[in-house]
Amino acid sequence: MQVPIQQCGGARSLGIRLLVPFCAVLHALSCAAQTSFNSGLQIDFREEYIYVSGKIIPGDGAKFAQKLDKANVQCQVIRLNSGGGSGVDAVQIGTYIRNHHMTTWTDGLQDKCASACNRIFAGGLNRIYSNAEFIQTGKIAKIRGTVLHGLGYHHPNINGDFAEAAQHYQMNILPFLKAMLPPKAFDWVKSTDQSNLTYDMIWLNGDKALELGISTSDQAPAGCLP
Numbered sequence: 001m002q003v004p005i006q007q008c009g010g011a012r013s014l015g016i017r018l019l020v021p022f023c024a025v026l027h028a029l030s031c032a033a034q035t036s037f038n039s040g041l042q043i044d045f046r047e048e049y050i051y052v053s054g055k056i057i058p059g060d061g062a063k064f065a066q067k068l069d070k071a072n073v074q075c076q077v078i079r080l081n082s083g084g085g086s087g088v089d090a091v092q093i094g095t096y097i098r099n100h101h102m103t104t105w106t107d108g109l110q111d112k113c114a115s116a117c118n119r120i121f122a123g124g125l126n127r128i129y130s131n132a133e134f135i136q137t138g139k140i141a142k143i144r145g146t147v148l149h150g151l152g153y154h155h156p157n158i159n160g161d162f163a164e165a166a167q168h169y170q171m172n173i174l175p176f177l178k179a180m181l182p183p184k185a186f187d188w189v190k191s192t193d194q195s196n197l198t199y200d201m202i203w204l205n206g207d208k209a210l211e212l213g214i215s216t217s218d219q220a221p222a223g224c225l226p
Contacts, residue, residue, distance in 0.1 A: 041082065043067050048223055049077040049105065056085030056116050061092025068096070076102045077221055078124065084115025087156045087168065091176045094123025098180060101125045106151060107220060108132025114152030114201050118189075119173065121151065122180040122214070129215035132206025139200050151209065152201030153192045162197035169193070182213040189214065 040057035043050065043064065050073070052064075078097055084090070097104060097120065104124030106113040109131040113121050121127060135150045156165040156173065173193075178186050196202050209215040 040085075045071060045073075047075070048221070049075055049079045051079050051081070052120075053081040056082060056089050056093075056120075058086050058089060060086065061089035061096075064089075064093045065096050068100075076100070077105055077128075078102055078120075079105045079107075079111065080113040080117055080121055081106070081111040082114070082117040082120075083112055084117050087116045087119060087173055090116035090119040091172060094120045094176065094180065097123040098125060103128060103221070105130070105221060106132075108135050108150040108206055110149065112149050112152065114148075115154060116156070118151050118153060119176065122177055122189075124216075126217065127215045128217045128219065128221060129204075129206050129209045130218055130220035132204070132209065132218070135203050135205050137205040137208050138202060139196075140203055148201065148203065150206075151204040151214070153189060153204065154196040154198060154201055155193045157197075185213040188212050 040055060040060045041052055041064065042054045043052055050068075102124060103126040104121045105128040106121055107130045121129075129151060132150050140148070155162050156169055158164040158168070174190060177189055181189065192202050204214065206215070206218050210218055
């Protein structure tokens with residue numbers, strides 16, 4: 001709970017000397033907790049790829065571009081492990097990736113790239129979906145225990161209302177996907193999204209992704225790609 005420091009300003013004499021530092025401490029702790037909770041995507045520059053994980057929140061599109069612009073990026077592979085979030089920011093990130101001719105990668109054994117994350121995946125000039133041949137296309141109760149992995153699809157929603165997000169989907173998401181993906185892939189994603197107005201993802205088999213053109217390879221990169 002955030003306690004505004006100015007609320008302590010009404011105390012007098014000894015009270016003000018005791019309460020102001022106490023409020024300042026609470027304020028700092030609250031801000032730290034809020035930063036941690038709302039930190040959004042984590043971008044980790046590793047030797048063989050850039051690891052992008054966590055929830056996509058508003059502002060992450062600009063943050064992603066700023067971080068990569070400032071970094072001396074040696075590896076053009078973006079590895080994705082996210083359950084989704086802000087679709088607008090996902091489109092911004094995907095557009096940046098395509099404009100910079102970068103590769104996206106999700107591993108079906110270790111990574112989840114669901115909801116808005118699959119929009120980022122679509123932005124890759126090359127799109128690697130490795131170790132996903134065991135995933136069944138469709139809604140699945142569980143994979144490898146209780147953890148769901150791979151590429152997952154559903155229609156976006158606004159505060160839980162899937163119908164309310166229809167205009168956003170038509171105006172922002174579909175034009176992006178149409179520009180990023182081959183026609184067969186675009187048609188499958190559009191049909192799948194629009195048929196799934198729930199939080200339960202439709203997961204995508206690796207061979208099916210390759211056949212559709214959603215992915216361009218099923219081989220994990222052996223090293224940093226040019």
